[in-house]
Amino acid sequence: GAVVSQHPSWVICKSGTSVKIECRSLDFQATTMFWYRQFPKQSLMLMATSNEGSKATYEQGVEKDKFLINHASLTLSTLTVTSAHPEDSSFYICSARGPSTGYTFGSGTRLTVV
Amino acid sequence: SQELEQSPQSLIVQEGKNLTINCTSSKTLYGLYWYKQKYGEGLIFLMMLQKGGEEKSHEKITAKLDEKKQQSSLHITASQPSHAGIYLCGAEGGGSNYKLTFGKGTLLTVNP
Numbered sequence: 001g002a003v004v005s006q007h008p009s010w011v012i013c014k015s016g017t018s019v020k021i022e023c024r025s026l027d028f029q030a031t032t033m034f035w036y037r038q039f040p041k042q043s044l045m046l047m048a049t050s051n052e053g054s055k056a057t058y059e060q061g062v063e064k065d066k067f068l069i070n071h072a073s074l075t076l077s078t079l080t081v082t083s084a085h086p087e088d089s090s091f092y093i094c095s096a097r098g099p100s101t102g103y104t105f106g107s108g109t110r111l112t113v114v
Numbered sequence: 115s116q117e118l119e120q121s122p123q124s125l126i127v128q129e130g131k132n133l134t135i136n137c138t139s140s141k142t143l144y145g146l147y148w149y150k151q152k153y154g155e156g157l158i159f160l161m162m163l164q165k166g167g168e169e170k171s172h173e174k175i176t177a178k179l180d181e182k183k184q185q186s187s188l189h190i191t192a193s194q195p196s197h198a199g200i201y202l203c204g205a206e207g208g209g210s211n212y213k214l215t216f217g218k219g220t221l222l223t224v225n226p
Contacts, residue, residue: 032212043202043218091154103147103214107156
């Protein structure tokens with residue numbers, strides 16, 4: 001079946017630094033990738049949708065300069081949290097969709113900004 | 115935007131009991147997905163429903179989509195502790211709008 005690998009699984013960074021999270025589709029070509037954020041005891045909130053080779057489409061209220069998304073190939077998308085602050089601490093999950101696959105999710109990244 | 119209401123928000127059942135989780139949409143559902151999540155982990159795909167009146171089963175879990183395609187239910191028969199977790203329904207936007215938005219989830223606890 002379709003597999004999505006997300007790294008790192010957890011990361012701690014200092015306030016003001018940037019953090020990059022990778023999302024890879026291992027056995028299929030992901031024409032579209034999605035990034036979600038999840039707060040404790042809450043559901044997944046869609047942050048942005050990215051199509052390979054195109055600029056990401058951000059959901060309302062999500063700062064595109066804060067959360068940089070790159071989808072340079074059909075198997076890799078990255079989310080960079082720039083100038084991270086403690087309020088950016090959260091659980092981030094990516095999802096990938098291919099021509100003949102449904103929505104496959106990564107295992108998530110727990111970001112803690114100190 | 116499509117809004118999904120899940121009920122109940124949380125549920126505690128005794129092992130062996132049956133339970134139902136509901137997901138109601140403000141708009142027609144073009145693709146309705148059910149996932150299970152352990153908090154802090156990824157999502158496990160359970161089932162996907164598209165057609166009005168459709169019903170799918172996997173092991174002890176059955177999901178249905180009503181004829182009007184605005185409500186779905188997930189039913190677990192003879193629950194086990196392994197069924198515990200967060201159950202999320204997600205819906206596609208329809209047409210070429212391929213993105214999933216989720217309900218708030220249902221936290222299921224199964225007591226042995």
